Amino acid sequence: MADPITNPATPDAIFGKQAVCEALADHAAVIGLKELILDAKWDRKELTLTVAPENIRAAAQAAKDAGYNFFEDVTAVDWYPAEPRFQVAYSILSMGLKQRIRINARVSGDDPRIDSITSIWPAANFYEREVFDLFGIHFPGHPRLTRIMMPDNWNGHPLRKDYPVEGYR
């Protein structure tokens, strides 16, 4: 398989599931996650696959089976006031293929929750706690979802966009 990053035939930017699946038909992640992808983009030499939040465990497992063996991190982006409000972004690396993919899932702001992937990658433990602490997104299935950066009695989730930069006074 030609590496899309070094392959000069790869276009600079491709948007949409259909277009990405056609242009990168031999990409390991596109093959492995085909059934789960809602949206996809190839932008700035990075592949981003969007999946439904309820499928995140299946997507993580599919990525792992496709050779993406190393979980790098998970974080979130708050698109307040848009809905679904939170973008949960997983960065996953394949040491064999020397490729990195990003798996995104959009989570609603009313009851933000997305399944924990700690049973697939124990490395997600601290990262999910951090996202819970700073964004207030719940990860059902996490062994113990507690605050990690802020004190336990802290009010609010600081990285949300409706949380003032200088804090509440």
Added chain:
Amino acid sequence: MSNSTLPDPPLLDSTAEAPRHTAYNAPAADSAPVTDTTGATLAGFRNAEDLIIPGVEDVVEESTSHHHPHGSDPVTSQTMVLNMGPQHPSTHGVLRLVLEVDGETVISLAPDIGYLHTGIEKTAEAKFYSQVTPLTDRIDYICPMTNNTAYALAVEKLLGLEIPERSQYLRVLLNELTRIQSHLVWLGTHAMDIGALTVFLYCFREREDILRIFEAISGQRMMSSYIRIGGVALEPPADIYDRIRKFLNAFPKHIEEYEGLLNANPIWIGRLKGVGVLSGEEAIALGVTGPPLRASGVDWDVRRDMPYSGYDKFKFNVPVSKDGDVWARYIVRMQEMRESVSICHQALDFLATLRDTRLNADAPKIVLPDREQMKTQMESLIHHFKIVTEGFQVPAGEATSSVEAPHGMMNYYVVSDGTAKPYRVHMRNADFANLQALETMCKGRLIADVVAVIGSIDIVLGAIDR
């Protein structure tokens, strides 16, 4: 003292409920092979969920199942919950550990972090792109140049900026000097934890040389903010390459000097060999990167495998060891310093051929003009004024950069909404993930080994708490 043999597992009341972290009890040899949730056998390491480091509450709760009512039981079968830090000299910052110990043997361990959380990610959202660079210095404060590079690479990816070769090689040179500097801090403090005080003084002597080089280049010893979006901050002084070359020529002798103090030292060997073993599979499952990953036999280095900033033009070896113990991490880092010296020499050779070529990207609306131009040319003055007062707009999108920092893989994830301020900046620091492997490495070992293991994963709490 010698830790060459593991202490016998402490006796537990067999009627007590099994703790959640069952690895404390030696796994029965005849039990079914451990599998992860997919059913795939994980050769050589425990159940995936057992690798998860517990929270402080888990340690305290589980310890109650090991406790016996006071006075009803011999002291030998009681366990104790011990608090270590956050003000403890060998935790390398404000790391707090809660340990359950049986005598001196660690049963379980939980790190409590966040004491140094300064909300850098939140602050970054309120600053212009160029104003974030000084914030990144303060994340992993032992390697500010690497932080700067990782952030600059992510924003440059969003902007689609081409960086001239001279800047790229200058970045490589400074990143490698930073790696040497960071490893010197690691070696000095690690050896001091183990009781070898002299090494610390020697390491900091050479570190001082590097900090003086940094000061000559950037004006700052530590918080250099030298590597900027689009290139570097200033033209380096004329004589600096000779100074660096002089340092590099002298430095391999100094590495031998440290090794002369340590390699045959029976205390150093006894405290390091066979301690804190981490298998390659465990390291990958726990997200460990950098020297601890390579010391566990996984041959992965971002510089070689996913090159950035012109690293593909350099020839260097990636030291790997299969032992996975504290000693292996020591050997790997010592070799890495030698490789860094070689990379620095190559970078200096490249730079010598590129004298008087362009330093920064040709992007006057993004890169600040130099003072001379700013004071004499109308255009430059306007650009300067605009960049300082309004920043520059970055096309919407998201980008991840990845660099091999001294402590491991450092990723910056930057999201732009098309304005002059980043919508989101997230840093993945190796230290944060490496800390998750602490319990796996320390379980069943002595408290003194915990100190050796903390030293060997080389954590900086600024990078963990951000």
